Amino acid sequence: xxxxxxxxxxxxxxxxxxxxxxxxxxxxxxxxxxxxxxxxxxxxxxxxxxxxxxxxxxxxxxxxxxxxxxxxxxxxxxxxxxxxxxxxxxxxxxxxxxxxxxxxxxxxxxxxxxxxxxxxxxxxxxxxxxxxxxxxxxxxxxxxxxxxxxxxxxxxxxxxxxxxxxxxxxxxxxxxxxxxxxxxxxxxxxxxxxxxxxxxxxxxxxxxxxxxxxxxxxxxxxxxxxxxxxxxxxxxxxxxxxxxxxxxxxxxxxxxxxxxxxxxxxxxxxxxxxxxxxxxxxxxxxxxxxxxxxxxxxxxxxxxxxxxxxxxxxxxxx
Numbered sequence: 001x002x003x004x005x006x007x008x009x010x011x012x013x014x015x016x017x018x019x020x021x022x023x024x025x026x027x028x029x030x031x032x033x034x035x036x037x038x039x040x041x042x043x044x045x046x047x048x049x050x051x052x053x054x055x056x057x058x059x060x061x062x063x064x065x066x067x068x069x070x071x072x073x074x075x076x077x078x079x080x081x082x083x084x085x086x087x088x089x090x091x092x093x094x095x096x097x098x099x100x101x102x103x104x105x106x107x108x109x110x111x112x113x114x115x116x117x118x119x120x121x122x123x124x125x126x127x128x129x130x131x132x133x134x135x136x137x138x139x140x141x142x143x144x145x146x147x148x149x150x151x152x153x154x155x156x157x158x159x160x161x162x163x164x165x166x167x168x169x170x171x172x173x174x175x176x177x178x179x180x181x182x183x184x185x186x187x188x189x190x191x192x193x194x195x196x197x198x199x200x201x202x203x204x205x206x207x208x209x210x211x212x213x214x215x216x217x218x219x220x221x222x223x224x225x226x227x228x229x230x231x232x233x234x235x236x237x238x239x240x241x242x243x244x245x246x247x248x249x250x251x252x253x254x255x256x257x258x259x260x261x262x263x264x265x266x267x268x269x270x271x272x273x274x275x276x277x278x279x280x281x282x283x284x285x286x287x288x289x290x291x292x293x294x295x296x297x298x299x300x301x302x303x304x305x306x307x308x309x310x311x312x313x314x315x316x317x318x
Contacts, residue, residue, distance in 0.1 A: 030062040035070065040106040042068040052106050068110060075102045075167060078117060082175065083125045085132045087140055094175040095132070097124050099155070100168040108163030116162055120155070124169070127154050137176065144171050 041053040082096040103109045113119045156166040
């Protein structure tokens, strides 16, 4: 009986030790927390904020500390559904927005506002209505960058107490009513046709100007060519006259020199009266070959001989 009691006591002690070991393991496992990269965890002790666990290994007090779900510190993209917005000129449009934000303070994000994403969506819708309500339809369609910038500034200031940083706001789609879209399409089509007509007219104008300038330059070049041709022709004619005059001059000089040489040879030969008489007859023969209808011939040929003799003497004297 004693041995059985001792055996049962040892078994109980072993069971107790095993239970304590399991409890210790569970406590240690419950007290250990590993926080992943780009996340944060809020620790509450007895229902009150205690601290924020950043990336790494941490130990908490079991049963006293309670941790929240990991909070992502990465940039978050929230695509909100289209919101009806009325412009200054009473046109209702559907505009959907995309907001890029990041959580900068996990504590403020946890305790600042209930359902932060829904709060950002409602704040975005009201801010969009306020900004677009001050703009007309055309300004809204052409001022996206201005609207984006204003919304980002307003949302960033409003979400600072929530531990949220608004990095960017984009108007994803702007959908005016169907009749407005049709009117805008007609307007755009008319504008394109007007631009096409203007471009066509300008092209025809430039073409006509180029053709006129080409014709003008062609006439100028043609006139210059004609003038140069006339100058060249005149110069050629001048050169021809000069050459003809020089040739005639040379011929006359040669003829005179030939006559002078002939006279010199005759003088050197000392012709007698018979030669002079013969030359007189040759002269009369030349006169007879002319176109004159009447020829006066002296009765005495000796007179002609005497005349030629006197001419001979005069030539000799020269």
